[in-house]
Amino acid sequence: MQGKEEKNDTVYNLTESIESVLERYNKLKEQDGYCIHFEYDGKVQVKADEYKIYQVIYNLINNAINYTGKDKTVWVRQKISGDKVRIEVTDSGDGIAKEALPYVWDRYYKVDKTHKRAVMGTGLGLSIVKHIVNFYHGTIRVTSQLDEGTEFVVTIPLNWKDL
Numbered sequence: 811m812q813g814k815e816e817k818n819d820t821v822y823n824l825t826e827s828i829e830s831v832l833e834r835y836n837k838l839k840e841q842d843g844y845c846i847h848f849e850y851d852g853k854v855q856v857k858a859d860e861y862k863i864y865q866v867i868y869n870l871i872n873n874a875i876n877y878t879g880k881d882k883t884v885w886v887r888q889k890i891s892g893d894k895v896r897i898e899v900t901d902s903g904d905g906i907a908k909e910a911l912p913y914v915w916d917r918y919y920k921v922d923k924t925h926k927r928a929v930m931g932t933g934l935g936l937s938i939v940k941h942i943v944n945f946y947h948g949t950i951r952v953t954s955q956l957d958e959g960t961e962f963v964v965t966i967p968l969n970w971k972d973l
Contacts, residue, residue: 817945818859819969824895825853825888827860831867832886835875843882844875850888854895857969862942867897869935870962874901879959893968894948900961906954914952915940939964 828848838844856863867886874884879902887898906914914936939962943950948966 818861819857820860821855821857822860823853824856824863825850827864828867828886828888828897831864831871834868835871838875844878845881845883846871846875846886847884848886848888852890854888854890854968856895856966858946858966862945863966866939866942866964867899869939870897870899870964873935873962874899874903874960877901877903877960879903890968891965894965895968897964897966898961900959902959905956905958906952906960907956908954911952911954 828850832846832848835844835846839846871884871886878884881902883902885898885900887896887900889896889898916937940950943964943966946966946969948964950962950964952960952962954960
């Protein structure tokens, strides 16, 4: 992305923002039997651009839903660790081959052209996620086991304490 990117940071409740992302999938849960679990060890406030972090969460959850296994289960976990918050999104799908893992962040790269749901996408989701997480001095990693699923873990600072 060119030019200087603007930060429109505010202090907001990340836990409630994740819950609002999950509400977007209520119809999918009711009609198609998807099961999306959300666990957290406490509500947390962050200082960030709520829309950008919402994009991160939405893209990761949407990916997990698209690639989850026959059980149609996705886990979202939020954990507070010192001055950081960790968000884990896990699916039970086919997984990603070890040699393909480094490429999941590339624009337009798709591990598998088949999805569990008929979805349209640009192939930019994980590239955007990584960019936003880096912008906030966070980290993102992916682990995967073939036939067992994939987990994305995002860790971002709770910068709100610096206000």
